[in-house]
Amino acid sequence: MSGEKRGEEEEALKTVELENGLRLVPRVKVNLTVYPSTPLSLNHPIDEWKMKRALIDFLHSSHSLTLPDDDLQITRINKRKRHHHHHSNPATAAVAAATLRVWDLPSHEFRRRLAHDLDGIELNLQGATFRLAASVPASDDFAAVKKEWEEHSAFRSRREPDTVVLRGVPSRWFAEPRVSSKPSMLVTHTIFSAFGKIRNLNVAEDDDFGKDTSEDSGDLVSGLYCKIVVQFEKYRDFHDALRALCGRSMQKEGSRLKADYEVSWDRDGFFRNSRNQIQEKNNMASTRASDHYKSEAPRRQAYNSRHSPDNARPRRVNPSLGRGIIFGDQPY
Known part of the structure; x- marks a missing residue:
């Protein structure tokens, strides 16, 4: 060997x-x-x-x-x-x-x-x-996953993938302690920066995760899990992040829970298509306080996507709201 x-x-x-x-x-x-x-x-x-x-x-x-x-x-x-x-x-x-x-x-x-x-x-x-x-599970076999994306890129004459999709991690592990139990863009950015420079990031609650499991598999509370989509600037960082995430589970200090997430690579051009998603989310945004995070998510994404050439567009963030949006929910 x-x-x-x-x-x-x-x-x-x-x-x-x-x-x-x-x-x-x-x-x-x-x-x-x-x-x-x-x-x-x-x-x-x-x-x-x-x-x-x-x-x-x-x-x-x-x-x-x-x-x-x-x-x-x-x-x-x-x-x-x-x-x-x-x-x-x-x-x-x-x-x-x-x-x-x-x-x-x-x-x-x-x-x-x-x-x-x-x-x-x-x-x-x-x-x-x-x-x-x-x-x-297919996603646990890194060599097979890598072969799949290499063939996909070659067949479609596309550039190498750069975006990791993670589902089924507990929202509270990506939240700002004492501010909110909702996942925070800033905390998530800090955690995934361990793998390299991030170009784009999206964090959203993922209420559909775990719906297919049997009814006795535990109480599935709304907002329990989040879905994280992270685009790296370099292919090598994407490659190493996916290799680290394959065949592992996530654990937080002081917790016995081992989060059995699903990891994959983005085939669908999530950030290239995100303009449509932002429009869609804005149309559905609710004014209720409990939906505060969901309605702010598009603006957070607009803020964090500002470096991306794919998403060049004027910022719609009100500077006076900026800190409240980026650094977690307002206490209520």
Whole structure:
């Protein structure tokens, strides 16, 4: 193995420290789908707790992994959903879906092989046999993501991408303490400047994130998550930021929560199309105090986009309002 390759693999197992007490913690995430191996399995509704115990015990014996219950989440797929999603023989349709996360990674080899090792194994549960299909989420495979954007750029004869899209990070981690629980443009700018010089930034509440998860996955409060779109001046900084964000979760000092965000690169020219978005947001802006942040967001974006050649346009920010807009919400 070349020194460069070994260096990259060692790098992938390191924690990345950011500003504001935030860090990116390496982990391996595996998506599992559970299928019945025998027709008998279909007559046994899956007991999620027993299935979880069987899987955790299997990982302990096969990989010497000691997993807390929270690091394996199993959701039963009910029959109606199953028939809706699969037009195939019900005997081969999935009966459950699971997500496994492992934080203490012994080696890069372990990280690379875990999904491969779990794919196709069989579990016996109360006299019924189930088979697992395992895969790593597409966005966790940096090499594949990079290949995708390189092919996209070459095929469309476009310049290299420069914009990272992050969904599912807690709004309060990007807020100004004691000012607001809403995400702040200034705080977010400070955090992502760790990767390089930023050309453009957009931060918005992301109420749609997590809507597809099962109802018992926790209480989804409005404004809990935010979506961050950050455009770097240099391709190299975009590349390194995306590499750091792939295969990691975010944690804040003093918090046990590890935010399992989604990261991707911007295919749609978010900032090139942002004029239309600003117009749309202005039309929908509400005057209620609770919507203060949302209605100010377009003006914040106009302020922060002033360096972008794509967005050259007169500023519409009232200088007397500037500080209130940029440095968090007015207290109310």
